[in-house]
Amino acid sequence: MSGDDEQWNDSNRAFLQALMARSTLTLDEAKPLLAAIQTTYERRETIAEDITEADLNAHIAAANTRISPFDFEIRSTYHQTTRKRVYALVNSSSDPIIQLATIHTAEEISFLKRVLDAMFETYNTSRNEVMAITSMQAVRLHKAPDRGRRDTQDGAATQGSTAQGLKMIEAEKMLRTLVDEGWFETSNKGYYTLSPRALMELRGWLIETYNDVDDDDDDDGERPPRIKQCVACKEIVTVGQRCSKRSCHCRLHDICVQNFFRMQRSNGCPVCKTEWTGDSFVGERAAPRRSGAGSNANTSRITVDDPDQNNDPDEIDR
Amino acid sequence: MPLIRKRRSQQAEPSPSPPPTRRRPSPAASDASSVDGAYDGGAALDGETQGAGSSHEQMVKKLVRLALASEYSRQPIRRADITTKVMAPHTGRQFKGVFEEANHQLRSTFGCQMTELPQKEKITVSQKRAAQRSQTQNTLSSSNKSYILTSTIPPALRAPNILPPASVPTSASESAYTGLYTFILSLIYLSPGRTIPESRLEKHLKRMNADNYVLSGEKTEKVLKRMEKEGYIVKVRERDGGGEESVDYVVGPRGKAEVGEVGIAGCVRKVFGKVGMEREELEKRLVRSLGEGVEMKNRPDEGGEAEVEVQADGAGASEGEAEGGGRRRRSTRASNSTPKTPATRKRGRNAMVDEEAEGDEDEEEEEDDQGESGDE
Structure with missing residues (x-):
């Protein structure tokens, strides 16, 4: 927390502001950005191709040192399906102050809370771990539930006006805005999922909110927690694969599967040793009765009710 | 920034997922944890000397x-x-x-x-009177500051290719909004007495085909309300002796602090883009309208270096589509029009937002004729 120094100059500040101005940053986006900053700051032409991941990481490391005293942090994660690494500046602690940092009304926020509840409770059963929501399903949540709201997190909803909810058209708009703002992503099939950015920012909150507080440890939990982490990378899985044994709570990202089993040298679930079939899913592919071409390389089959059934070769791409 | 509240800090999480890449020890990743440690250390140190x-x-x-x-x-x-x-x-x-x-x-x-x-200006007679009555109290008290x-950071580092309009909610909507308020502020600043009658503003907006809807598809009325609420502009209603009501717009506190004369001058320069003799003439006029604060004395002739290409980002594309109609989108050339005045000047620039968003330009350019006429 000192003044100016060599490690932190206007070029770093510009980078930090640029990061704050966007919801996420990828290496591809960072290249022209850092090149422009260097060109301007050092008065020496730098082209985007000159920027390496190490440069970006150096910038981020420097920034993290400076901003952590203020409870901000630049995190990075991999996109669950594209495997792109994304960086975002997130707030790492919650206080009433930071709650000002929204352009949404209290009603909109409580609608969002209902959507999240739906994603992680209603549409996240042990049978169908969808963890996503269609816009139809989401818009239906536009009204606040009649009977007293249950368990609103520290007043996100209660502090607002009384439970009126949104009009359907407002709910639709809110969903679009959430996509624009980078909190949600939409899939080809029209499902909304949490974006990597949202997962980074809400990581702790999600686990705290949706996983029972009692089951302190992962081991021998009879009922697996609602939010599960990838066995390989430890990040939350909302799109990925699951162990074919329904009671097992082992999950893996599609992007982690290959490496993981190569390292492990066996094809069994790391937890229960059941053979990993790769056709039991988390995410929209686990949704019941909605067929259609899978967007992913794995398979287009919707395997829900029969996780133990074995794969039909013609439906598996590889 | 979170839009959902979290109850506790991450550190307290039972399973703080380590950064995704453990194979590659990236500074970013390792930093996140190490920094926490460092900070905790710092806090601990402070803790020892507790108290104040x-x-x-x-x-x-x-x-x-x-x-x-x-x-x-x-x-x-x-x-x-x-x-x-x-x-x-x-x-x-x-x-x-x-x-x-x-x-x-x-x-x-x-x-x-x-x-x-x-402070908000006292414009109407009644406001002025009220202010006089409670003068010393109100204006000097620090509690309503x-x-x-x-x-x-230096203006050069705020070029749109470095600091695009913040994505709140999207970069495109932000630039459209920034463009529109900069345009409206220019109109007000360059109007006699820095006040513009509502009817005249409407006329200008009509010429821009923004009298009913603006770029984002929102109602102009609503956007003006937002500008009012955020302090860019102030709507002044006043009844004159004959009972006729006049409605005028003046520059609001945020308009002054964030954009200000210097910002308007920069925008006008960019719009007119004059060179040589004409430029001198323009500069004279700017000083006449906006005061000496906007003079470009110490400015090196910007040209090569400051010119930066605006990346053809989403903003451009989606604006093009969303245009309520009529508004031409020019190919954006360099738009580092941030005025390069010495730092000593009062220069209000929103940290998170770059006013010189390319969004400005399409709007500003049409202002030419009018800005000038208002000027004379």
Whole structure:
């Protein structure tokens, strides 16, 4: 927390502001950005191709040192399906102050809370771990539930006006805005999922909110927690694969599967040793009765009710 | 910034997922944890010398966060809010120290600072009278001061290819909004008496085909309300003797602090883009309309270096589509029109937003004729 120094100059500040101005940053986006900053700051032409991941990481490391005293942090994660690494500046602690940092009304926020509840409770059963929501399903949540709201997190909803909810058209708009703002992503099939950015920012909150507080440890939990982490990378899985044994709570990202089993040298679930079939899913592919071409390389089959059934070769791409 | 509240800090999480790549020890990843450690260490140190020191630190940190959070939603940082949200009870006297330290931290870490907003002008006769009556009290009391964040990094580093309009909610909508308020502020600044009758503003907006709807598809009326609410413009209603009501717009506190004369001058320069003799003429006029503060004395002739290409980002594309109609989109050339005045000038620039968003240009360019006529 000192003044100016060599490690932190206007070029770093510009980078930090640029990061704050966007919801996420990828290496591809960072290249022209850092090149422009260097060109301007050092008065020496730098082209985007000159920027390496190490440069970006150096910038981020420097920034993290400076901003952590203020409870901000630049995190990075991999996109669950594209495997792109994304960086975002997130707030790492919650206080009433930071709650000002929204352009949404209290009603909109409580609608969002209902959507999240739906994603992680209603549409996240042990049978169908969808963890996503269609816009139809989401818009239906536009009204606040009649009977007293249950368990609103520290007043996100209660502090607002009384439970009126949104009009359907407002709910639709809110969903679009959430996509624009980078909190949600939409899939080809029209499902909304949490974006990597949202997962980074809400990581702790999600686990705290949706996983029972009692089951302190992962081991021998009879009922697996609602939010599960990838066995390989430890990040939350909302799109990925699951162990074919329904009671097992082992999950893996599609992007982690290959490496993981190569390292492990066996094809069994790391937890229960059941053979990993790769056709039991988390995410929209686990949704019941909605067929259609899978967007992913794995398979287009919707395997829900029969996780133990074995794969039909013609439906598996590889 | 979160739009959902979290109850506790991440550190307390039972399973703080380690950064995704453990194979590759990236500075970013390892930093996240190591820094936490460092910070904890720091806190521990402070903890030993407990008491005033650490609560001072706490307040500084809170104020920094308050400032950044408020700016996100374009709310002014009110002195009263600082008192209730930041200052621990019975620490009112430390305000100055906390404020200065927080501003120092904002400058040194984030490259921005809290700038005091000018008081709202008293425009109507009744307002003036009321002000006279309660004069000393009101104008001098510090309790109704408020601040906004303005950038302190050099203008060159605020070019749109470095700092695009913030994605709140999207970069495109932000640039459209920024463009529109800059345009409207220019109209007001360049109007006689820095006030523009509502009818005249409407006429201008009509020429821009923005009299009913603006780029984003929102109603113009609603957008003007937003500008009013955020302090860019102030709507003044006054009844004259004959009972006829006049409605005028003047520049609001945020308009002054964030854009100001210098910002308007920069925008006009960019729009007219004159060179040589004509440029001198333009400069003279600018000084005449906006005051000497906007003179470009020390400015090196910008040309090569400052010219930066605007990346063809989503903003452009989606604006094109969303246009309510009629508004031409020019190919954006360099738009580093940020005025390069010496830092000593009062230059209000929103830290998070770059006014010189390319969005400005399509709108500003049509203003040419009118800006000029208003000027003469």
